[in-house]
Amino acid sequence: MKIIIGSDHGGYDLKLEIIEHLKTRGFEVIDVGSDSDASTDYPIYAKKLTDILTEYITANNIDYDALGILVCGTGIGMSMAANKVEGIRAALCHDTFSAEATREHNNANVLCMGARVIGPGLALKVVDTFIDTPFSKDERHVRRISMYS
Numbered sequence: 001m002k003i004i005i006g007s008d009h010g011g012y013d014l015k016l017e018i019i020e021h022l023k024t025r026g027f028e029v030i031d032v033g034s035d036s037d038a039s040t041d042y043p044i045y046a047k048k049l050t051d052i053l054t055e056y057i058t059a060n061n062i063d064y065d066a067l068g069i070l071v072c073g074t075g076i077g078m079s080m081a082a083n084k085v086e087g088i089r090a091a092l093c094h095d096t097f098s099a100e101a102t103r104e105h106n107n108a109n110v111l112c113m114g115a116r117v118i119g120p121g122l123a124l125k126v127v128d129t130f131i132d133t134p135f136s137k138d139e140r141h142v143r144r145i146s147m148y149s
């Protein structure tokens, strides 16, 4: 599976820890920036990530094997920006229950987290839960997701 990841300055340090963890697990990781903890604008990186993920979804239709992770200070701005893009279902999760549920029920394709909200230990568990949980493909969830737009 391909993991596309991005952050602003607020999420930069946590992003580096997540990348290290994902590489240890053997995932291919694409980092869209930012490249430092210098102040920047989070929508730039939400856009870069969703551009790549959208291309990947379009090319591979339903069976795309890619997910996104966006980290800012709160995760809120990233989730708002990412959810403006058609085909993107970004979920703000700071606990493993939500991460599991949003993959099973909402088929979320982007995980958003706030580095000023969550510590790295729990963040990595949230990441693992999000990546390791498949969409249930239950008819009622497919129907509800189709009602988003």
Ligand code: RB5
Binding pocket: 008, 010, 011, 042, 072, 073, 074, 075, 076, 077, 078, 114
């Ligand atoms: C940056 O200070 C902060 O606003 C940003 O990281 C994020 O929390 C926005 O939602």
